[in-house]
Amino acid sequence: MSVQSEKINFSSAEFLKSLQSRENSSVEKLVKKYTKQLVNAAYGLGFNESDGAELVQSVWFTFFEKLPTFEGRSHVRTYIYGILYNKAKELKRDRHKYTSEDPFDELMADKFDNFGHWLKMPLSPEKFLASAQSLEIIEKCLEVLPLQQKMAFQCKEIEGNTSVEICKILGITSTNLGVILYRAKIKLRDCIERKSQ
């Protein structure tokens, strides 16, 4: 029961089999391993405590329901996060269409003069940090991001996943991931700067 740091390969065929037959100890190990992370991710995507709990529960339901078709080609964790992303999309009714135009021109070009110099000095790290640390400000700023950008930001910056994993979770190419992350970070940064004044 307690915190024995027994190493389990969650993606091994045996473990998956034991999950399929709903062996108590395996189910418990997996659920205990990832539920907290999923709750964290739900918060990161802007869900509150009760909606987040509901989301996480439906992720697990779907996971066990789909388990017989999971072939173990990606890591279990990646698979679970893919379900999380899709469930969150359903709940948020996110219909954001991804556009592939260069986000730099869209978001950054007007910040520079003809010589490529900044038109406005960016905020000092101290001031920026103070603004970003305000939960109210950052959550307001995150709210307006499309789910896809929030998810990419969460997976990359908060959980430090590899790009390969994130691309699988979001169902995108690595070029797109760069663009999506860039959009997310620049929009957040701009919003936090604006709100700090």
Add this chain to the structure above:
Amino acid sequence: MRSCKEIAKLLVPGHKLTLLQKMGIKLHLLLCLACARFSKQLKILGEVRKQQLGQKTLASTTHTELLEKKIIAEMTNKKSSS
């Protein structure tokens, strides 16, 4: 030397940078306050958010443990359903 606009473009995640570009960025950031601030801001974003979410998750530990129990119970009870 590259302009600030070019540097800002290279600071984008996902860019595969050559060694020369990396050195160019480093040098530029040493000499240019505006770009140094911009670069630092992008770093701060992830760090701050990570901290905030960590605290939020920690605060709901009891809630999460109950949730875990509930899920485990439900999933192990449905053995015969699939």
